[in-house]
Amino acid sequence: MNDRELKAARLQRALGYEFADRSLLELALTHRSAGNRNNERLEFLGDSIVNHIIAEQLYHKFPDAREGDMSRMRAALVKGDTLAEVAQELELGEHLTLGAGERKSGGRRRTSILADALEAVTGAILLDSDVETCRRCVLAWFSTRLEELDLGSAGKDAKTSLQEYLQGRGKPLPEYELLGVLGDDHNQQFHVACRLTKPALVVEGAGSSRRKAEQAAARTALERLNAYGK
Incomplete structure (x- = not known):
């Protein structure tokens, strides 16, 4: 197994999912600065599924919560800063494909790029598998944050x-x-x-x-x- 394969295997272990179509993972980690074939469409898909999974989990976790409280908790969990933190914990940054300019300017650590990559990877998992598998992965990534939530804090850690x-x-x-x-x-x-x-x-x-x-x-x-x- 070469270095590239080892890195891909390590990332998939961190994600808790092994891709059948490895090209989907590669696409999800390709920023638009690297060319026309990039992760923007997967990001669009992933954004929707992350919001849905988190909203559904909050609905079941807090049966007495008002709509406003659930909205605030969801917003805290799916905002860019939080998504970037999760991406950092999964070490997505070191696996990104970036254009030369983004690499030199610290793109691997940029919040917006990391958040978009996490959403794109989510979209890739959905396309490679199914909704239930995608839900399992997303909930595992957010498990600690979901456990820390309480209705009184309304999403504030x-x-x-x-x-x-x-x-x-x-x-x-x-x-x-x-x-x-x-x-x-x-x-x-x-x-x-x-x-x-x-x-x-x-x-x-x-x-x-x-x-x-x-x-x-x-x-x-x-x-x-x-x-x-x-």
């Missing part, structure tokens, strides 16, 4: 809530720093510090991914702030 708490009081935004990663590749534990300058506060959080660790730290910071009434 701890990091978002902390940011809004500080902004509403005219305080500087928090800074997150990765302190270290422990354990083997299949069982890693990330440790993160969350630092606030006003009020002065440093808390730590841990989790099986950097995002989970940051969320844990933000949650602790919010608890401290509410306890101290700051």
Whole structure:
């Protein structure tokens, strides 16, 4: 197995899906800067299916939620920043095919490109399989975020809530720093510090991914702030 095949196999393991038609995956990862044959049509399809799957899951998860609450939660989950975070967790960036200009300007890390790629990959999985298989993949990618939701937060995770708490009081935004990663590749534990300058506060959080660790730290910071009434 050559390097290209190894990369493709690693990506498909991360996605939780093995393509019958590998060309669909390649197309989904091809940005328009690379030529006329690109992922824009797959992105269009994927955008619709992601919205549908998330909306359906919220409908069943929150049977007492009002339409407005479900809309806010869905918006938080399918917005570009969140899609890009999921794409980063799946390491889509390193598999993208970009034009020379996008490669040089950091396109592999650009939020809009990553979000579009995730939607395109979703569309590719749908075409390569069926709706149920696509639903299983999308729900697995968003599982942690869906678990963290509660009706009271209406889609706001701890990091978002902390940011809004500080902004509403005219305080500087928090800074997150990765302190270290422990354990083997299949069982890693990330440790993160969350630092606030006003009020002065440093808390730590841990989790099986950097995002989970940051969320844990933000949650602790919010608890401290509410306890101290700051």
